[in-house]
Structure formats: structure tokens, C-alpha cells
Amino acid sequence: MYDFSLGEIYWIEVGYEYSTEESKVRPAIIVSEEDGALLILVTTKSVPPHDPPKYYDQFKIPILNWRKAGLLKPSWAQGSKLIRLMKEDLSKLVKRDDFIGRMPELDFNFLVAEIERIQNNRWTSCLGVYFFFEGPNQNKGNYHAEYQRDGIDPLRNGHFA
Numbered sequence: 001m002y003d004f005s006l007g008e009i010y011w012i013e014v015g016y017e018y019s020t021e022e023s024k025v026r027p028a029i030i031v032s033e034e035d036g037a038l039l040i041l042v043t044t045k046s047v048p049p050h051d052p053p054k055y056y057d058q059f060k061i062p063i064l065n066w067r068k069a070g071l072l073k074p075s076w077a078q079g080s081k082l083i084r085l086m087k088e089d090l091s092k093l094v095k096r097d098d099f100i101g102r103m104p105e106l107d108f109n110f111l112v113a114e115i116e117r118i119q120n121n122r123w124t125s126c127l128g129v130y131f132f133f134e135g136p137n138q139n140k141g142n143y144h145a146e147y148q149r150d151g152i153d154p155l156r157n158g159h160f161a
Contacts, residue, residue, distance in 0.1 A: 002091050004030050004038060007108040009069055009100040012040075012093050027071060027100055031082070031112055038090055040083050041115065046073045056080070061114040063107065070101020077111060079118040 012028045032039035049057035059080040066075050085093075103111065 002087075002094070002096070004033070004087060004090065005102070006030055006033060007103040007105070009071070009103065010090075010094045011098040011100060012090075027075070029077065029103065029111070031108075031115060036087055038085050038087060040085060040090070041077050041079070041081065041111070046075055048074070048076060059118055061111055061118075063103070064110070065104050065107050068101075069103045069107065077115075079115045082115070082119075 008030050009027050010030075011025050013023045014026045014028070016022045016024070029041040030038050031041050049060050056078070059078055060076040061079045063069055063071060063075040063077060066073070
């Protein structure tokens, strides 16, 4: 069994919501761990939010340093699409060469805070989701200030300020 860590990104096959027979291989980010179960953000999109925004654009979270995370093109995580898997089950789904990379700590903490915001706005009380914040940057205001210092504004979908 693999030793999965928070912020790691793997290629996994994801089924479509509307069809049990269709699927697509997409990057998946490990965002939480509790009692041997992993909470995984199962899909990222390389399509930026639309202008004017469409309904699902409100759930898109920019992967700000996508190259450092090992992704091949700019990506947005779909913060509304989470799946809970036991470590053993994920170990059966992925091979070592499915490993893409690991998100930088600041990006990961921003991603988790945005997932929490989205889920709180939707139905967190029904999911029983718990997120673990690691490192010194635990309040969202710090994320924004540090990204702005680096010329990136996460509130503008990862575009340079």
C-alpha cells in the first residue's frame, strides 16, 4: 500500500455523474485524511471560468502554481466534487507512475480553505467533512497577502495582479 500525503496529485479514472459507463482520467488531489480514509478532490479542469460566469464557475478553484504541482497546463479544481476513499481502495486504483506531483504548501492551504468555503455554502453539515490545515498559514487573509506579494491574486482566479 502506498503512503499517500496531503497535497499529492495522482491520475485517476473518474466516472461521469450522468453515466455509469463513461469515465475520464483526471488529476486528483488528496485534500484530507481521517481514520484511514482520504478525501480527494477528484477533478481538475483546464478550462478557466467563463465570462460571464456559468453556474459551476462558482466552484472552480485555481491551482495557482500548477507547474510546481506537476500539472501540464493551467488548472482549476472543481471544489464541489469530492470523494471519500479508503487508502486501500486508492492503492488499488493508482500505480506509482500515476503520481503527478505535490502542491506547494501555500497553494494547498488556499485550496483547502476554498473547498471548505464552497462546502460550507452548500451542505457541509451533511457531509461531515473535516479538513486539516498544516503549517503556519492557517488564516485565509495570510494566503491572500502572500500571493499578492508574489504578484498573484487568488481572488482573481490565479491571474497576476
